[in-house]
Amino acid sequence: MSTSRTGSHVLLTGANGFVASHILSILIERGFTVTATVRSQAKADDVINTHPSWKGKVDFAIVADFTSAKPFDHLFQSAKTPFNYVIHTASPLSFQISDIMKEMIEPAEMGTTEILKAAKNYGSESLKRFILLGSAVSVLNSFEDMTKEGKPYTEKDWNPVTAEQAIERKDIILGYNVSKTRAEAAAWRFMKINAPPFDLAVINPDIIIGPMMHPIHGPKSINETNNFAIASFIDGTHKQIEGVTFPFYHFVDVRDVARSHVDALTNSAAASQRILLISGIISPQLVANIIRETFPSLRNRVPEGNPSQILPPGVHPTGWDMRVSLDILAKGTNEGSWNYVDLKTSVVDTVNSMLEAGVI
Numbered sequence: 001m002s003t004s005r006t007g008s009h010v011l012l013t014g015a016n017g018f019v020a021s022h023i024l025s026i027l028i029e030r031g032f033t034v035t036a037t038v039r040s041q042a043k044a045d046d047v048i049n050t051h052p053s054w055k056g057k058v059d060f061a062i063v064a065d066f067t068s069a070k071p072f073d074h075l076f077q078s079a080k081t082p083f084n085y086v087i088h089t090a091s092p093l094s095f096q097i098s099d100i101m102k103e104m105i106e107p108a109e110m111g112t113t114e115i116l117k118a119a120k121n122y123g124s125e126s127l128k129r130f131i132l133l134g135s136a137v138s139v140l141n142s143f144e145d146m147t148k149e150g151k152p153y154t155e156k157d158w159n160p161v162t163a164e165q166a167i168e169r170k171d172i173i174l175g176y177n178v179s180k181t182r183a184e185a186a187a188w189r190f191m192k193i194n195a196p197p198f199d200l201a202v203i204n205p206d207i208i209i210g211p212m213m214h215p216i217h218g219p220k221s222i223n224e225t226n227n228f229a230i231a232s233f234i235d236g237t238h239k240q241i242e243g244v245t246f247p248f249y250h251f252v253d254v255r256d257v258a259r260s261h262v263d264a265l266t267n268s269a270a271a272s273q274r275i276l277l278i279s280g281i282i283s284p285q286l287v288a289n290i291i292r293e294t295f296p297s298l299r300n301r302v303p304e305g306n307p308s309q310i311l312p313p314g315v316h317p318t319g320w321d322m323r324v325s326l327d328i329l330a331k332g333t334n335e336g337s338w339n340y341v342d343l344k345t346s347v348v349d350t351v352n353s354m355l356e357a358g359v360i
């Protein structure tokens, strides 16, 4: 339940990221004790400079390289009080890379297995649950035929994509899909082989958009998904909507992603589950329509396209059967029901946060 658990100690990785900043904010608000990892002291300072009120409410630890030897052992061994929960979010999500294996797949997989190993070897009996921020890309099929809608995906589906396919095609999005699929599969395998005293829950969101509260220093700080799904329609990247496609056509707001992680810490229904997080359809045209309707001052910068052609011609993405996940999510709330932020609210709040930060 989403009540405050003051005193419980949470280890959160990648705390300066787009999603993790929202998770950290809720953890602090609900009174958890938080140890947060970032890759350098400068990044820790950046988080506190962005949110001065968080000073003294979070301890930072530096984990610079997931592929180094036993990167998390020290963290568990030296914890002032033992961790009760782990939320692992840190994983490469920049599409500006040159080596898919070394910069994306290996750090994602090793980060996940190394922190699980450290949790098992040095976490105490009080460690109850490990939450992995997974992705819908480890559930969906990267080779789905977009010209026709298939059978809706469920929590039982796994992406068949392989590293060889991503590397052979030099396709960074495929590489990302492999990184998330392999990291999640490795986590479930670890649990099966080692049967540690804590349980695992994996949360699998589709494209995440939403207002930004991570440290921002100019347009390059816009996170990858807000950039391709929203900013690119305002900053001149796309001169027209025709011909623009997304790799996926479902979204979820970052605030729902963050809330679901913190709720899942103490929700018994989340134990050993994959939890899908999908609010609804997103497309280039839908995003352009919302911005043009809501922000008259931006209208001239956003291509009009064909407002009634919601999906690109010939695109019929497969849907999601959300019944099992919705039931779990609802059980994690005080109200007993789960409601998603809708696309219009999410896009409008995201654009407002970009305007406030002066990055568009």
Ligand SMILES: NC(=O)c1ccc[n+]([C@@H]2O[C@H](COP(=O)([O-])OP(=O)(O)OC[C@H]3O[C@@H](n4cnc5c(N)ncnc54)[C@H](OP(=O)(O)O)[C@@H]3O)[C@@H](O)[C@H]2O)c1
Binding pocket: 013, 014, 015, 016, 017, 018, 019, 020, 038, 039, 043, 063, 064, 065, 066, 089, 090, 091, 092, 093, 094, 107, 108, 111, 133, 134, 135, 136, 180, 204, 205, 206, 207, 208, 209, 223, 224, 225
């Ligand atoms: N955004 C989406 O649409 C989406 C959808 C589904 C799942 N997810 C998952 O959500 C998580 C957070 O994504 P985000 O959108 O918040 O992205 P983000 O803002 O880029 O955050 C990624 C975080 O991971 C850290 N990181 C990246 N590569 C790392 C490495 N090799 N070693 C250590 N730390 C590393 C980053 O640290 P630096 O800042 O130091 O690079 C940052 O703290 C990821 O696991 C991602 O796969 C995202």
